[in-house]
Amino acid sequence: MGRTIVCRCEDVTVEDLNQAFSEGYRDLESLKRYTGFSTGFCQGKCCTAHAARFLSALKGGDDTVADPIRTRPLLHPTPASHFARAVELLDEESK
């Protein structure tokens, strides 16, 4: 089946975005919550700009609609062992 993939982590296609838009999800954050783009392993590095451009084009080239989605730490996948010591560190400080 030929598909145009916007978000390859979650297999979100151009058709998915079109459908979501036609159902009334017309800002980036709602589109994200409905289709799930940017919620996969890469956390939107490979799809957020695509989705923003797509939305802007659907709105007739209106770039102001594409306010960024909320980005949250951590930016890169990190093992929990990297932060295991932080608790001790904070405990010591609060003493």
Added chain:
Amino acid sequence: MAQGRRIKSPEGNPFERGKQVRFQFEGRSLQGYDHEPLAVALMAAGVRVFGRSLKYHRPRGPVCLHGHCSGCLMRVNGVANIRTCETPCRSGMVVERQTGWPSAGLDFFRAVDLLSGERLDHHGMFTASSVLNRIAGYVVRKLSGLGAPPTADPQTPVPISRFSSDAVVIGAGAAGLSAAKTLSGCGHNVVLLEAEEHRGGRLLDGATQNGWERIRDFKEEIESVAGIEIHVKTPALAVYPGDTLQVVAGNEGKTFWISARRLIVCTGTYEQIPLFENNDLPGIFGPRAMDRLVCGYSVVPAEPVLVVGERDATLRLAGRLRELNVTLAGVVTTRTEGDALTSLKRKNVEIFQDRRIVRALGGKWLDRVELAHRSSEQSDLVLDCRACVVEAPPAPAYELAHHAGCRVSFSSQSGYLVQVNDEGQTTHGQIFAAGHIAGSDSVDAAAQSGERAGLACALSLKDDAQVRRRLESMQKG
């Protein structure tokens, strides 16, 4: 299993590889080179499908080779979801693919893709009864997910190093290196964080003229000034605003928690693949991924290679591939002039003008692409190619600045850029941004904006007439 082709590594290549080693891939013994990325060793050995996508179980393979995408995830030594493009190959490693049944190579669930029509809408599926819904939830959880729990020993907690610094520079590309050098030259201590193993960013690309020499120059300059602490393979993970900025970064051996008075963000861009049918087929790479693979790691994944793009850097990459005797299927571009294009024509590279890519075709790996005239949807040309390099509109890595509260603005042309004034200062007064995330569109522009941001940042830390004059003369120039 068609193997990739290894070519001779050119003089001065910063991407050194060690001796030959053998590692285990799903019960087979494969050969790679010590220290080269596992993804590269796998591609050289002919592994084409690295995994399957979550929903449609479409084949997946490496796309960016810079640790940003999810295309190269595998299970390595009993730990799931390892980015094989960032993991050095070592003797005796045990590597397995983690998605697909019975295997990622031949995946029964690909049927979902073939049978589900235009789109599989999960929003209304199995919602008629709560029992059915629970069963469906259970089945879907079994089907999806990313890898099984680890069988390796738990990792020991990594020590945390907490300290203060005048400034932190994130990203050691052209902009970050310039900024760090400038700041420390002005007498401030700087911590420079780089996610990759090598400093240089785009300067590492074979398509950047004299990039490798310029990195060596930077290395000497930076090592000659005191006050720069450089950490490679240490991505910044988060920035928290406050009286002083809190920057969190980490590598395999240490986690950094840095209180910084100033921050310069120079994180560059992420590689993307543009939108066309089957744009996710393995064999389709971004320009910088192909550049790194061939020019850096000296592996040609498959031939002939088709190059699609408009930017000078992309056209120069095509020229570089030709110089390295990689078979090209041609170059698709709307460009009609420029030195890079002229040089390609002189090298007898076939140019397809006024066309764009509309569809990729192939089973588990790229077989051919269909091109259409710029003004038409209908494809009128089919080209055989086993690898395709496609340029996409930019996607700046704005997230860290956004964490800290800097304003970013979107334009279809540039993507999300961090808003800066003439001096590279963001809307958060203590944070500066330079390079491609602030709108530079070339390595040289990035280096310049890095220097400017470095000067402005130094000035905001301590007023100094000489620094002020340098900044003013830069602004005029």
